[in-house]
Amino acid sequence: MKELKSIEKLTDSFSRLPGVGHKSAEKMAYSVLEMSDEDVELFSNALKDAKKAVHKCPICGTLTEDDICDICSNDSRDKTKIIVVSYPKDVVAFEKLNSYNGKYHVLGGTLSAINGVGIEDLNIDSLLRRIKEDGVKEVIIATNPTTEGETTALYLAKILENFDVNLTRLAYGLPMGGHLEYADALTLSKALEGRKKI
Amino acid sequence: MKELKSIEKLTDSFSRLPGVGHKSAEKMAYSVLEMSDEDVELFSNALKDAKKAVHKCPICGTLTEDDICDICSNDSRDKTKIIVVSYPKDVVAFEKLNSYNGKYHVLGGTLSAINGVGIEDLNIDSLLRRIKEDGVKEVIIATNPTTEGETTALYLAKILENFDVNLTRLAYGLPMGGHLEYADALTLSKALEGRKKI
Numbered sequence: 001m002k003e004l005k006s007i008e009k010l011t012d013s014f015s016r017l018p019g020v021g022h023k024s025a026e027k028m029a030y031s032v033l034e035m036s037d038e039d040v041e042l043f044s045n046a047l048k049d050a051k052k053a054v055h056k057c058p059i060c061g062t063l064t065e066d067d068i069c070d071i072c073s074n075d076s077r078d079k080t081k082i083i084v085v086s087y088p089k090d091v092v093a094f095e096k097l098n099s100y101n102g103k104y105h106v107l108g109g110t111l112s113a114i115n116g117v118g119i120e121d122l123n124i125d126s127l128l129r130r131i132k133e134d135g136v137k138e139v140i141i142a143t144n145p146t147t148e149g150e151t152t153a154l155y156l157a158k159i160l161e162n163f164d165v166n167l168t169r170l171a172y173g174l175p176m177g178g179h180l181e182y183a184d185a186l187t188l189s190k191a192l193e194g195r196k197k198i
Numbered sequence: 199m200k201e202l203k204s205i206e207k208l209t210d211s212f213s214r215l216p217g218v219g220h221k222s223a224e225k226m227a228y229s230v231l232e233m234s235d236e237d238v239e240l241f242s243n244a245l246k247d248a249k250k251a252v253h254k255c256p257i258c259g260t261l262t263e264d265d266i267c268d269i270c271s272n273d274s275r276d277k278t279k280i281i282v283v284s285y286p287k288d289v290v291a292f293e294k295l296n297s298y299n300g301k302y303h304v305l306g307g308t309l310s311a312i313n314g315v316g317i318e319d320l321n322i323d324s325l326l327r328r329i330k331e332d333g334v335k336e337v338i339i340a341t342n343p344t345t346e347g348e349t350t351a352l353y354l355a356k357i358l359e360n361f362d363v364n365l366t367r368l369a370y371g372l373p374m375g376g377h378l379e380y381a382d383a384l385t386l387s388k389a390l391e392g393r394k395k396i
Binding site for chain 1: 214215216222229231233240244245247248250251261263287
């Protein structure tokens with residue numbers, strides 16, 4: 001049987017997604033044939049639209065569809081308090097709690113020798129600028145509780161030593177080795193509540 | 199934080215894929231933002247192209263990008279032998295063996311009261327026509343070894359009683375409750391070899 005080129009190409013695209021192996025990708029590709037023309041059109045456009053519409057907020061580095069994200073542009077939020085996270089989806093996790101009224105700063109990753117991520121690859125300069133310009137009083141470091149996340153937190157702590165800010169780290173309610181985005185709301189709440197001075 | 203509409207739409211599309219829950223779909227949607235513009239463009243086009251280019255072969259019902267699939271249009275294959283499967287991907291599984299030189303017929307599903315699939319939803323009339331017109335001598339029923347697959351096989355056996363064909367069913371080398379597409383080549387080979395008269 002001749003291979004179906006268009007199915008192969010689609011399988012190839014699906015297999016680039018996180019956690020999707022060749023067999024699953026193939027299954028997904030075939031399932032697209034079962035969708036209505038309209039759904040496939042929506043799917044196809046959603047891909048391009050998301051890539052086009054979403055970009056990083058120039059102030060905090062989180063993802064937004066506007067010029068500046070709605071957290072940075074919201075004056076009723078306390079700009080003297082900043083939660084520092086590695087990834088935009090971590091901001092989403094905190095916002096779901098509905099209990100934090102400060103701002104965020106997204107580093108865009110964690111220090112990692114293995115993956116070749118160095119200090120210059122993280123959004124640190126803009127964090128220091130915000131601390132100075134906005135009179136920030138508290139910086140809560142909320143990198144993932146992994147080796148890389150810890151290294152990043154320690155590095156930040158060292159840099160921020162010379163700044164007059166209250167520096168804290170999320171409490172270890174978080175299971176070690178896990179990822180912030182998978183924490184349930186209660187665990188995340190507890191971790192935020194019990195945050196400790198570094 | 200304002201929800202990112204384009205990410206939500208994309209998440210929604212991903213979650214329609216088989217075996218993808220909301221959390222995985224969201225992760226996939228975010229991962230698209232990390233892809234290059236070119237890769238997203240390729241992905242987006244691959245979806246539309248596959249849906250547009252691939253259709254059912256009017257003779258056997260398998261998927262093809264041509265008018266008639268290359269198995270049906272290949273005169274060097276034995277048209278007096280037909281393997282009857284439920285889905286196009288089952289044809290792919292058999293073709294990978296490189297040991298079968300007959301033709302196929304794809305029913306397009308299995309009889310299932312629960313899913314509301316009845317006799318009229320399956321490609322049976324065209325199978326009977328092929329049997330008559332092509333002087334078919336052997337029909338090998340290769341529906342999945344599940345309750346629905348068995349029901350479908352028994353129903354076909356009943357209809358084909360009145361035809362002068364050698365009717366067989368794949369041997370039970372296949373693990374019960376499994377699906378053809380996941381069988382390894384050896385198991386599938388053995389099942390084909392040891393096929394039994396119904």
